[in-house]
Amino acid sequence: MLQFLIVLAILAVVVIVVTGPLRSVSRPSATADDSTEIADLEAAREAKYREIRDAELDHSTGKLSDEDFEAVDRTLRAEAVEILHALDRARRA
Amino acid sequence: MALTGRALLILGLGVAVFGAGASLYGARTGRREWVECGRRSVYALAGLMTLAFVILEAAFLRSDFTFNVVAGHSSTTTPTFYKLTAPWSSQEGSLLLWVWLLSLWSSLVLFLTRGKVREIVPYATAILLGFGTFFLSLTVFYANPFATTSNPPAEGAGLDPLLLHPSMMIHPPMLYSGYTLLTIPFAFAVGALITGRLGSEWIAVVRRFALAAWLFLGIGILLGARWSYTELGWGGYWAWDPVENAALMPWLCITAFIHSAMIQEKRGMLKVWNASLVLGSATLAIIGTFLVRSGVLDSIHAFGASTLGVPFVLLIAAMVCGSIGLVVWRRPQLRSESQLDSLLSREAVFLFQNLVLVAMVFVVFWVTFFPLISEAVTGTKVSVGPPAFRPFIVPLALVLVLLSGIGPIIAWRRVTVANLRRNFTIPVLVGLVTLVVLIVAGGGTSSRPLALIMFGLGGFVIATVVQEIWRGVSARRAMSRDPVPVALVQLIRRNRRRYGGYIVHAGLAVLLIGVAASSSFQHSSDVSLAPGQHAVVNGYTIRYVRPLASASAQKISFGAVLDVSKGGKHVTTLTTTRGFYPAQDPTLGIIGRFFNGSADSNVGLRAGITKDIWTVINPDLGPLQGLISKGDRLFAADESQIMSRASKVSTQQTQQSLNALFAERDAAISGLVARFKSHPWSVNFLLIVSPLVTWIWLGALIIAFGGLIALWPVPAFARRRAVARAGAGRRTSPAVAARETA
Numbered sequence: 158m159l160q161f162l163i164v165l166a167i168l169a170v171v172v173i174v175v176t177g178p179l180r181s182v183s184r185p186s187a188t189a190d191d192s193t194e195i196a197d198l199e200a201a202r203e204a205k206y207r208e209i210r211d212a213e214l215d216h217s218t219g220k221l222s223d224e225d226f227e228a229v230d231r232t233l234r235a236e237a238v239e240i241l242h243a244l245d246r247a248r249r250a
Numbered sequence: 251m252a253l254t255g256r257a258l259l260i261l262g263l264g265v266a267v268f269g270a271g272a273s274l275y276g277a278r279t280g281r282r283e284w285v286e287c288g289r290r291s292v293y294a295l296a297g298l299m300t301l302a303f304v305i306l307e308a309a310f311l312r313s314d315f316t317f318n319v320v321a322g323h324s325s326t327t328t329p330t331f332y333k334l335t336a337p338w339s340s341q342e343g344s345l346l347l348w349v350w351l352l353s354l355w356s357s358l359v360l361f362l363t364r365g366k367v368r369e370i371v372p373y374a375t376a377i378l379l380g381f382g383t384f385f386l387s388l389t390v391f392y393a394n395p396f397a398t399t400s401n402p403p404a405e406g407a408g409l410d411p412l413l414l415h416p417s418m419m420i421h422p423p424m425l426y427s428g429y430t431l432l433t434i435p436f437a438f439a440v441g442a443l444i445t446g447r448l449g450s451e452w453i454a455v456v457r458r459f460a461l462a463a464w465l466f467l468g469i470g471i472l473l474g475a476r477w478s479y480t481e482l483g484w485g486g487y488w489a490w491d492p493v494e495n496a497a498l499m500p501w502l503c504i505t506a507f508i509h510s511a512m513i514q515e516k517r518g519m520l521k522v523w524n525a526s527l528v529l530g531s532a533t534l535a536i537i538g539t540f541l542v543r544s545g546v547l548d549s550i551h552a553f554g555a556s557t558l559g560v561p562f563v564l565l566i567a568a569m570v571c572g573s574i575g576l577v578v579w580r581r582p583q584l585r586s587e588s589q590l591d592s593l594l595s596r597e598a599v600f601l602f603q604n605l606v607l608v609a610m611v612f613v614v615f616w617v618t619f620f621p622l623i624s625e626a627v628t629g630t631k632v633s634v635g636p637p638a639f640r641p642f643i644v645p646l647a648l649v650l651v652l653l654s655g656i657g658p659i660i661a662w663r664r665v666t667v668a669n670l671r672r673n674f675t676i677p678v679l680v681g682l683v684t685l686v687v688l689i690v691a692g693g694g695t696s697s698r699p700l701a702l703i704m705f706g707l708g709g710f711v712i713a714t715v716v717q718e719i720w721r722g723v724s725a726r727r728a729m730s731r732d733p734v735p736v737a738l739v740q741l742i743r744r745n746r747r748r749y750g751g752y753i754v755h756a757g758l759a760v761l762l763i764g765v766a767a768s769s770s771f772q773h774s775s776d777v778s779l780a781p782g783q784h785a786v787v788n789g790y791t792i793r794y795v796r797p798l799a800s801a802s803a804q805k806i807s808f809g810a811v812l813d814v815s816k817g818g819k820h821v822t823t824l825t826t827t828r829g830f831y832p833a834q835d836p837t838l839g840i841i842g843r844f845f846n847g848s849a850d851s852n853v854g855l856r857a858g859i860t861k862d863i864w865t866v867i868n869p870d871l872g873p874l875q876g877l878i879s880k881g882d883r884l885f886a887a888d889e890s891q892i893m894s895r896a897s898k899v900s901t902q903q904t905q906q907s908l909n910a911l912f913a914e915r916d917a918a919i920s921g922l923v924a925r926f927k928s929h930p931w932s933v934n935f936l937l938i939v940s941p942l943v944t945w946i947w948l949g950a951l952i953i954a955f956g957g958l959i960a961l962w963p964v965p966a967f968a969r970r971r972a973v974a975r976a977g978a979g980r981r982t983s984p985a986v987a988a989r990e991t992a
Contacts, residue, residue: 158689167301171265171294177284196366200451204515211516211662217725218718220661223668226574229663 198244205237251305252317255396258482262349263386265291265298270379277372289360295382298355298688303350306343306395310336310579312888317404319343319395325406326805331419334407335948338422339413341543341558347423352378352430354811359434359459365839367455374434375439381433384565392558411805411831411850415481421473425497428467429535430502434459435507436532436569439525443576448583450515453524455512458961460504461529465957467501471719472950483828483851483866485774485938486945488765495618496538499611503531506607509657516662517597518587522577523604529573529708534567534611549722564950594665596657603653606646613642644700648707654755655681655711676717681710701770704762711759714790722749741957754953761949767942768862772959774938781930788939790863791815797933798827799926806830808842808869808926810856810933824854826867826935839882840889844919845871856943864938872930874922881918885911 212233216226262267269291276284302804306319310333323343324336337343356378363371389395435456442452474494475487488494510520540562577584590598591708616623617638624632659673685706701910719738722745726737742749773788784793791814798809809827813820834849854865888911894905 160251160257163254163261164261167258167298169262171261171298175265175290175294177266177290178283181283196368196453196560197447197449200454201449203454204450208516211748214722214725214748215661217728218721219397219672220659220665220669222666225661225664225666225669229661232663 197245197246198240198247202237202240202244205233205240208236209233251308252396252398255302255305256390256394258298258305258438259346259386259390259394259396262295262298262302262353262746263383263390266379266382266386270376270383273372273376273379277369277376284436284481285372285375288372288379292353292356292360292375292382295313296350296357299346299350299353302396303337306337306346307334310334312337313406315397315404315406316400318397318399319393321399321403321406323407323409323410328406328409329414332414333452335413335422336418337395338426339409339418340395342389342393342397344390344395344422344426345385345396345543348426348430349382349389351423351426352382352385352433353626355427355430355434355459356382359455363455367438367441367447367451369445369447370438370441370452370455371473373444374437375536377437377440378433381437384561392561407491407834408804408831411615411829411848412481415477417473417477417481421470421477424466424470424473426470428465428470429496429500429539431459431463431466432532432535435504435528435987437780439528440572443525443580443832446580448521448525448580450518453511453514455506456528457515459956460507460511460531461961463531464501464504464508465900465961467497467504468950468957469954471501472947476947479864479943480853480855481850483853483868483936485864485866485936485940487943489619490639491687492541492618493538495539495614496534499614499618500531500534500538502607502614503527504610506604507531511606513597513600517892519589519597520601521584521586522581525577525580526573527604527608529569529577530611533566533569533573534615536562536569542564554604575913591663592665594660594670596662598661599653599657603650603657606650606653610643610646610650611884612637613639613646617627619644647762648700648703651704651707651711651759653797655707655714658752658755659714673717677710677713680713681706684709698770701766704766708759708763708766711754712773715756715759718752719749746962747960750956753956753959755956757949757952757954757956759949760952764942764945764947768940768946772938772940774936774940776934778897778932778934780932783932785935785937787937789816789823790939791864792865792935794933794935795823797930798825799923801916801923803916804831806919806923808867808923808933809852810854810867810935812935814856814863814867822856823861824856824865825852826854826862826865827852828867828869829984839878840880840885840915841878841919841922845878847873852971859944859952861939861941864940866936868932868934869926869934870933873929874925877925881915881922885918886914 159185209230212226212229215221216223216230221229269288272284272291273288276282276288278285295433308314309317309320310324311330313320313324313326313328313333318343319340323331328336338347349662356375360371360375367374383506438452438456442448471494474497476491478484479487496972501622504527507524510524510527513520514524540559543558545564590601592598617634620634620638621631624630625840655677659677661669685702688702688705721742722741723734723737726741727734730737731739732740775785775787777785779785779794781794781796784791786792793813793815795811795813798807800807807827807829809825812823812824812826814824815934828849828851829844830849831847833843835843838846851866851868856863889908892904892911895907
């Protein structure tokens with residue numbers, strides 16, 4: 158009997174917890190597409206920042222010559238600016 | 251509490267099914283509240299499985315033999331430490347552990363991804379709960395850990411003695427954590443493929459979990475190797491056993507992904523490849539679980555034949571077909587955004603390294619499953635052993651080590667010849683000097699050229715890592731003027747992925763040097779010695795000093811004290827024993843069952859940084875067999891006499907007679923065991939002198955340390971800067987922002 162009551166209590170708690178969101182007022186999720194695009198761009202921006210940082214570290218530890226670093230850094234900066242522009246456009250939209 | 255436990259499993263199954271359905275419904279209709287229900291279902295499942303596991307652990311701790319699984323895998327004399335580990339020595343308990351860990355890791359990833367990858371998360375949730383549903387169905391319908399009996403035995407069967415080893419406390423949870431963590435990248439990859447969100451965001455989410463899976467699986471594999479080395483009594487640490495291979499394959503696959511994911515993050519390349527690696531890793535993890543549980547291949551680690559094979563085959567088929575279908579469907583969107591700039595670049599090295607790792611997976615898979623393939627084709631199960639792996643794995647491992655040295659010292663995107671010369675000179679010299687010194691030390695020739703090449707390559711890799719760290723420290727000191735130790739800590743702290751990875755590469759080199767040395771230059775001798783006799787192995791004189799013997803209710807033990815000396819000088823004294831645990835089978839005889847049950851070995855080991863001296867006794871019980879058989883006959887006659895009188899005397903009198911008989915039996919067993927000391931005879935010993943085995947464990951520790959560094963979260967201050975930078979948005983140039991983060 159005690160076990161039955163314990164199971165019943167657990168069941169009640171689980172039902173309340175799991176179905177909680179269905180009882181609250183739902184918010185529209187029309188911006189899901191936009192936020193996903195922004196999130197994608199933010200991830201790309203972070204990856205690009207990391208890549209710039211890696212190139213700098215490669216240069217400072219001698220893996221990249223000055224000329225190579227300049228070329229790579231220029232390319233990476235251009236790509237990063239492109240991502241930042243796209244991020245701006247997405248945020249404005 | 252068995253009823254509560256069973257109810258929790260059924261409730262968990264219901265929650266998993268509901269959560270998966272709610273997530274899919276929410277994803278299809280865009281109704282976030284249903285998606286949130288799915289997320290909460292995962293949290294609820296974690297709570298329910300935690301409760302269920304606690305109930306099972308409590309049953310083991312209090313030796314509640316009404317639980318079948320407790321009666322079958324524990325006893326009142328099992329030490330408390332091992333009672334805690336006993337649940338996963340059973341099929342039923344280990345399935346519960348699987349689903350419990352799955353629910354915990356799933357909860358963690360869903361907690362960490364709140365508000366992120368919102369389109370992918372519902373599908374990932376459904377997939378994770380789908381795995382939960384599968385494993386819970388197995389525990390509910392096939393292997394219930396809460397099954398009970400109304401007629402419990404007075405004593406349990408006890409834990410398999412081979413599992414009475416500290417590694418067994420951690421080894422299975424580590425492996426299962428690795429396997430269950432692999433389902434997370436799988437779930438997010440499927441979500442990304444379904445939604446078409448195939449950018450780098452899902453990679454960023456799963457990267458850390460893939461690394462955690464790699465780390466846990468790696469630790470699990472190494473603990474298993476350590477257990478094999480010190481417990482199984484065959485002198486090795488890796489036998490290419492199907493279950494060992496089953497853990498190695500997903501580990502190799504996820505190692506490839508950890509490297510190639512960086513290329514997708516940086517260059518938008520290898521999207522098909524990365525998705526395939528993630529899907530393949532999880533499928534291989536399930537195949538590994540299937541191998542352990544189905545009994546289709548013979549293995550010392552497996553649970554033996556069971557009825558779980560068919561459900562697993564169906565799951566594997568669904569994963570393989572679904573994965574291929576999704577990748578083919580999304581192929582147009584999985585095209586690379588850029589191309590390799592140069593074959594002399596880090597991404598090219600990573601790509602080549604990926605091919606080598608996948609080739610290794612293919613070799614291990616093919617040779618492991620060859621007995622099944624041959625049976626399917628010819629009707630005969632052809633057994634293949636370690637020799638079938640070596641011709642393929644050794645050259646691939648050599649290439650892998652070479653690439654793990656090249657990777658850290660070659661830049662992304664492009665490299666000039668001058669830079670290559672500058673970066674490679676010292677490491678190549680170190681590698682060559684290592685090789686030449688070893689060849690000269692070996693007398694100019696060697697019968698093990700591949701091992702020597704591995705040592706040279708190992709020297710090369712370690713030199714590259716040391717050079718990289720030193721240059722990084724120097725660059726940092728040039729800016730900050732910090733002392734070397736501070737600069738080193740700051741360098742690693744701010745570049746955890748990079749330097750954690752470098753440390754892992756150094757650890758891998760150390761580990762593989764140990765493997766090459768111990769497998770190529772091992773000296774072993776299988777000898778029969780009487781007390782006072784000795785054998786010589788690789789210049790070490792190993793003398794059998796005296797026998798050891800003991801008997802208790804749990805175990806009979808025969809052993810030996812060995813004296814090891816070299817050139818007349820005492821090196822060490824070793825003790826090795828072999829324990830015999832009483833069998834429950836009465837047909838083995840009243841005395842005989844104490845000598846014919848499970849056995850384990852306690853090796854006499856002197857581990858050193860240059861070599862291990864490893865010994866094990868394998869006593870021949872033949873000289874006792876006549877006395878054992880005689881004892882069986884006498885005691886069987888006495889017992890049947892007591893039982894035939896049982897109807898004429900009181901139960902108490904019968905019990906007293908039986909107790910007296912058992913006391914005589916114990917005395918007889920003690921007498922038999924004592925003969926091993928009083929009338930010693932020749933016994934077999936396996937004596938091994940093996941170089942650099944300790945390097946394997948040392949390398950594993952270095953790998954784990956490097957993995958932890960790479961896995962450790964980014965410091966809070968760096969995250970705050972990143973957030974501030976994101977807030978500043980366009981005002982800060984990307985290079986400045988990157989420098990700030992560095």
